[in-house]
Amino acid sequence: MAFGERSRFVSIMRPTMTNVVRTMMFFGEPDGLDAMTPIGELVGSITPSDLHYVSSHGSVPPDIDPRQHRLVISGMVERPLVFTMDELMRLPAVSRVHYIECVVNRPMPEGKTLEQMHGMVACSEWTGVPLAVLLNEVGVKAGANWVFAEGAESIRLGASLPLGKAMDDVLVAYGQNGEPVRPHQGYPLRLVVPGFQGKYHVKWLRRIRLVKRPLMSYWEKHHFMKAGDRPGGEARGRNWAGDFYLEQGPKSVITFPSGGQRLPSPGYYTITGLAWSGCGAVRRVEISTDGGQSWNDATIEEPARRIAWTRFTAPWTWNAREAVLQSRCTDDKGQVQPTVAEYPKFWGTSGAPHGNAIQPWRVTNEGIVLNAL
Ligand SMILES: Nc1nc2c(c(=O)[nH]1)N[C@H]1C(S)=C(S)[C@@H](COP(=O)(O)O)O[C@H]1N2
Ligand SMILES: [Mo]
Numbered sequence: 001m002a003f004g005e006r007s008r009f010v011s012i013m014r015p016t017m018t019n020v021v022r023t024m025m026f027f028g029e030p031d032g033l034d035a036m037t038p039i040g041e042l043v044g045s046i047t048p049s050d051l052h053y054v055s056s057h058g059s060v061p062p063d064i065d066p067r068q069h070r071l072v073i074s075g076m077v078e079r080p081l082v083f084t085m086d087e088l089m090r091l092p093a094v095s096r097v098h099y100i101e102c103v104v105n106r107p108m109p110e111g112k113t114l115e116q117m118h119g120m121v122a123c124s125e126w127t128g129v130p131l132a133v134l135l136n137e138v139g140v141k142a143g144a145n146w147v148f149a150e151g152a153e154s155i156r157l158g159a160s161l162p163l164g165k166a167m168d169d170v171l172v173a174y175g176q177n178g179e180p181v182r183p184h185q186g187y188p189l190r191l192v193v194p195g196f197q198g199k200y201h202v203k204w205l206r207r208i209r210l211v212k213r214p215l216m217s218y219w220e221k222h223h224f225m226k227a228g229d230r231p232g233g234e235a236r237g238r239n240w241a242g243d244f245y246l247e248q249g250p251k252s253v254i255t256f257p258s259g260g261q262r263l264p265s266p267g268y269y270t271i272t273g274l275a276w277s278g279c280g281a282v283r284r285v286e287i288s289t290d291g292g293q294s295w296n297d298a299t300i301e302e303p304a305r306r307i308a309w310t311r312f313t314a315p316w317t318w319n320a321r322e323a324v325l326q327s328r329c330t331d332d333k334g335q336v337q338p339t340v341a342e343y344p345k346f347w348g349t350s351g352a353p354h355g356n357a358i359q360p361w362r363v364t365n366e367g368i369v370l371n372a373l
Contacts, residue, residue: 012038012041012042012051013038013051014035014036014037014038014050014051014053014054015035015036015115015119016033016034016035016036033054033055033056033060033184034053034054034055034056034120035053035054035184036053036115036116036120037051037052037115037119037120037121037122038051038115039114039115039118039119039121039122039253039255039274040113040114040115040255040256040258040260040261042255044301044311045097045123045301045308045309045311046123046124046125046177046309047122047123047124047309048177049124049176049177049179049182049185050182051122052124052176052182052184052185053102053119053120053121053122054184055102055104055120055198056153056184056203057155058153058154058155058157060153060184061153061183061184061187061203061204062152062153062154062183062204063183064152064183064187064188064204066085066187066188067085069084069085069152069188069189069206070082070083070084070206071083071088071134071172071189071205071207071208072206072207072208073134073135073138073207073208073209073210074207074208074209074210075144075148075208075209075210075211076140076143076144076210076211076212077135077138077139077140077141077144077210078138078139078140078141079137079138079139080138081134081137081138083134085174085188088128088129088172088174088189089174091129091133091134092129092133093127093128093129093175094127094128094129094130094171095125095126095127095175096125096169096171096192096194097123097125097126097305097308098123098124098126098192098194098195098307098308099121099122099123099276099307099308099309100121100122100123100192100198101120101121101197101198101248101251101276101354102121102197102198102199103197103198103199103353103354103355104120104355105117105118105119105120105121105355106118106355106356106357107340107355107357107358107359107360107371107373108373109371109373111259111371111373112259112260112370112371113258113259113260114253114255114258114260116259117259117355117359117371118253120198121276123274123276123308124177124185125175125176125177125178126171126173126175126176126192127173127174127175127176127178128171128172128173128175128192129171129172130169130170130171130172131147131166131167131170131171131172131208132166132167132170134172134208135147135166135167135210138210140163140210141210143212144163144210144211144212145162145163145211145212145213146160146161146162146163146210146211146212146213146214147160147161147163147166147208147209147210147211148160148208148209148211148214149161149191149200149202149205149207150202150205150206150207150208150209151202151203151204151205151206152205152206153203153204157199157202157203158202159199159200160211160214161193161196161200161246162246163210165193165196169194170191170193170194171191171192171194172189172190172191172205173186173189173190173191173192174188174189185203186201186202186203186204186205187204189204189205189206190202190203190204190205191203191205194306194307195247195248195277195278195279195307196246196247196248196278197248197278197353197354247278247279248277248278248279248353248354249277249278249279249331249335249337249338249346249347249354249356250275250276250277250279250282250330250331250335250336250337250356251275251277251329251337251354251355251356252273252274252275252276252282252285252327252328252329252337253273253274253359254271254272254273254287254325254326254327254359255272255273256269256270256271256272256273257269257271257325257361257363257369258273258361258369259361259369259370259371260369261369262367262369263318263363263367263369264367265367266317266318266319266320266367267317267318268315268316268317269315269316269317269318270313270314270316271287271289271298271314271315271316271325272311272312272313272314273285273311273312273327274309274310274311274312275310275312275327275329276307276308276309276310277329277331277332277333277335278307278354279307279331279333279335280306280307280331280332280333281304281305281306281307281308281331281332282300282304282310282329282330282331282332283304283331283332283334284297284300284329284330285297285298285300285310285312285327285328285329285330286298286327286328286330287312287314287316287325287326287327287328288325288326288328289316289323289324289325290323290324291323291324291326291360292324292326292339292360296314298312298313298314298327299312299313299314300312301313312327318367320365320367321365322363322364322365323362323363324360324361324362324363324372325360325361325362326358326359326360326361327358327359328358337356337357337358338356338357338358339357339358340357340373342357343356343357359371359373360373
């Protein structure tokens with residue numbers, strides 16, 4: 001067959017979110033599709049496109065003919081423009097590796113497996129045109145401070161982001177891991193907003209509007225802000241612009257050994273996992289195998305890219321006694337991943353903007369790996 005397939009001995013699949021898990025989350029769409037990255041089964045730091053998690057709020061994915069598709073840039077601009085896919089692909093492109101993570105990901109006492117708590121994140125090489133190039137073409141008018149991006153599916157999900165970010169490193173991406181973006185990921189066009197929570201990465205992108213203030217669309221108001229975060233809500237801590245939570249923090253998670261797995265026998269193992277930060281590159285990952293009493297540096301796989309998955313490893317000998325394993329990430333801004341206890345202080349809010357708290361795993365004396373929360 002001309003189209004390559006995995007070996008018949010390999011069966012890696014995206015687990016879908018069970019109703020049990022969905023009801024634990026503070027949102028989850030009955031009509032949408034959620035599927036998780038099988039992160040415990042991946043090696044390296046790139047997610048194969050067909051295993052990239054999916055978080056779609058409408059019935060998915062829309063069936064878009066690229067010849068009919070248009071990207072409209074309008075609002076507070078000198079020259080509103082309409083781009084065809086061909087026109088976009090004629091512009092100079094860049095390729096960058098970035099993770100995307102949904103706000104639902106987090107350690108939680110009810111969670112059992114790695115995928116349940118941390119499966120809504122993935123990392124791809126994205127290819128496309130910097131949004132700044134397009135914004136320079138249309139000419140942003142003075143007074144425009146935010147960009148509202150809208151998807152082409154029936155529910156037209158949209159998100160507002162600050163103009164400063166839009167002019168910095170946001171991509172209008174048509175490529176993912178060397179081929180067109182997959183339909184579940186937004187074919188033929190999606191926004192990639194490095195380091196911002198998943199919802200900003202608008203899929204099936206069809207319109208960008210330059211606006212004075214965040215648009216506060218239906219979806220933003222009802223699904224991306226918790227009650228206390230609505231206008232007039234409590235004061236914000238770090239990484240907030242008004243009522244919007246922006247950059248994610250430093251995070252890491254051990255993928256082996258992790259919840260749901262089992263160690264067959266005592267002896268030597270390589271602990272491994274993934275680390276990332278919404279604010280920059282991973283500078284350091286430390287591992288504790290004694291419940292947080294002592295920490296040792298893990299080896300970080302090069303290159304530790306900015307706002308991308310970074311694989312780490314550490315040698316470990318399991319002596320058939322109970323152990324609690326944890327990893328802790330420090331990014332190149334010097335921010336350190338908080339424990340569950342430190343988490344509210346880290347974010348300066350009672351809300352739950354980014355589930356970046358340290359995930360402890362308990363290995364029982366039988367080798368069964370459990371969530372230690
Ligand atoms: N148009 C559109 N864009 C969207 C969504 C959506 O439902 N519609 N879901 C958002 C959410 S909540 C997340 S976490 C990311 C998920 O991207 P992925 O499905 O490619 O992993 O896309 C975002 N972009
Ligand atoms: Mo999401």
